[in-house]
Amino acid sequence: MVVRRLFRDSAHLVRPALVLVACMALFLVVRSAIIPKAFGQYGHYRPGALDLVRQHPIAFAGQDTCVMCHDDQATVRAAGKHAHVACEACHGPLAQHADDPAAHVPKLPDVADLCRRCHEKDAAKPRNFPQVATAEHSSGMACNTCHQPHNPHL
Amino acid sequence: MDISRRDIFTVGGKLLILASVGATLKQITGAEPPSDAYRLADHWWGMIIDIDKCIGCGNCVRACSKENNVPEGFFRTWVERYQIEDQIKEVKQPRVESPNGAIDGFPPLAPIDGKSFYVPKLCNHCADSPCVQVCPVGATFVSPDGVVLVDQTYCLGCRYCVQACPYGCRYLHPETQTVDKCTLCYHRITKGLTTACCENCPTGARLLVDFKNPKDPVHEILRTNKVQVLKPYMATGAKVYYENLDGAVR
Incomplete structure (x- = not known):
């Protein structure tokens, strides 16, 4: 069969391919762990920063x-x-x-x-x-x- | 086991449909409701400054400093005094001074052979801001309501944005070592107050405006007055408009 012959001829590529997939998976896991959930909701920044700025105390009552x-x-x-x-x-x-x-x-x-x-x-x-x-x-x-x-x- | 092309397409197609359904569900259910009455989408903040009303008292600089705990020697807003002498005999550069950002006002100026006036300056809260474009970590951004802000927890202090700002409105905070700048008193304007500088301007030279509010006086002012932004050739989309601005001001 065509598929089987193709697999046999490229057997030496399986291990590097597995390593590549593992690295990509690791990258995705680390990335999802360190990037805040809402990042990118409004643009390329953390929307929580808006709340952080808003928390500043008011000095002039108005x-x-x-x-x-x-x-x-x-x-x-x-x-x-x-x-x-x-x-x-x-x-x-x-x-x-x-x-x-x-x-x-x-x-x-x-x-x-x-x-x-x-x-x-x-x-x-x-x-x-x-x-x-x-x-x-x-x-x-x-x-x-x-x-x-x-x-x-x- | 034999895998036919048909199998690959059937399984792949099913996976694709599942993935898109999942993504759509996340889109629909993922957005959280706003925490209070302030709606980001309803505002687009800016400011209008009338040069003919500014008396150079420095109230805005002092108010900004107290409201935002601006470190000594740094300024989120400042006032400049321009002296432009009569240019008939020879072309002279305008003399610009701003002693300590005008936090203590200016020494009185005797009449000169020419014109002199005050120019208050602050972050122009550009819609297409150069400082935002150069930030390598997404620490500075234009908020959905049009204010250029800095995420103090993300800023590395690399100072790219300090160099990129054509108006010189950013500085590195000496204590936090992160970049600091005018927030257009974001903590005030999102709670229905005006900025500290506008609140304390005794002549009303500064006016906080909301371009998305159809009842805001800004629309009438822009329709009926001659206005200009600073460095329009930089195409930054500056939202601080100046009335009666002289061409010598940079």
């Missing part, structure tokens, strides 16, 4: 959270030019305060440094943005002597 309790300050601010400046832009990250207000009491920001960051006169700033040369403008007085930070208009 505008809406602040206003839930501090609606009085929010009302004052809404009437002035700082209406669209978020609370934490000046007061710093306060997610911990939002979680437990008693345990994390925020400090008041340092007005001398704070106002200048935005309002110091600078040629690179947009022309319509209110700027002052603080040294000439207030002669060393703190900004909040005259301006109320939540609604700075005099």
Whole structure:
């Protein structure tokens, strides 16, 4: 028979073929053991990485959270030019305060440094943005002597 | 025992059918339901930055640093100040500075003979990102909602992606020795918050946008404003759009 003669002529190839098959099987077993199950679900990466990144803790609670309790300050601010400046832009990250207000009491920001960051006169700033040369403008007085930070208009 | 060609084809055919049925069943039953309300397929994140609103206060840099525990001396976002002098007499290179990434803002600038402005920069979250293409181990990728992220458990720290990024947005974290970058505050935007930099921008120069949300203001802004991305000739599919961007910005 043709098949039998073919087999007899190529008998010396059987053992290397078995070794090859064994190696391929070993490769497949190891591969399936070390590659995470869901790898490639969305692309050439581990989808679990998305959850890993999402687990990072939040530091800035966000505008809406602040206003839930501090609606009085929010009302004052809404009437002035700082209406669209978020609370934490000046007061710093306060997610911990939002979680437990008693345990994390925020400090008041340092007005001398704070106002200048935005309002110091600078040629690179947009022309319509209110700027002052603080040294000439207030002669060393703190900004909040005259301006109320939540609604700075005099 | 004789094996005929007919036998091979019958057995082979049956095996093929069995295998395909098995694969189909796995396809149908294998997909797990999402764990919460956030659906990856419903979002395609990006950002719009209006140069004419940026005052160079550095609030975004400080906020990013605090939100993401960015190591000192490294930046996921930073602000540059461009000074372009009048070029009538001679052609000059623009002067670009970013002292310590502008984490403490900028020293005041006296008026110059020309124009000057601030440019906030961050990862452009490219749709066809060069950094993703060069990663040899699948550690960096574009997520289904359009954010370029790094799998910290897979990254080898080979720095191919640091070199590939045309915008210089990646760095090697000095402690973990893996590559770190802007995540577009993925832990915030997937929970309904905006990014730390957008939250803390006092003038609204930065705006997080979702291109897949038909009610997002991005569609109106792109329709009615002159916008540009950085290095458009690199064809990276950058999703951080700039309004009022000067041609000198690289």
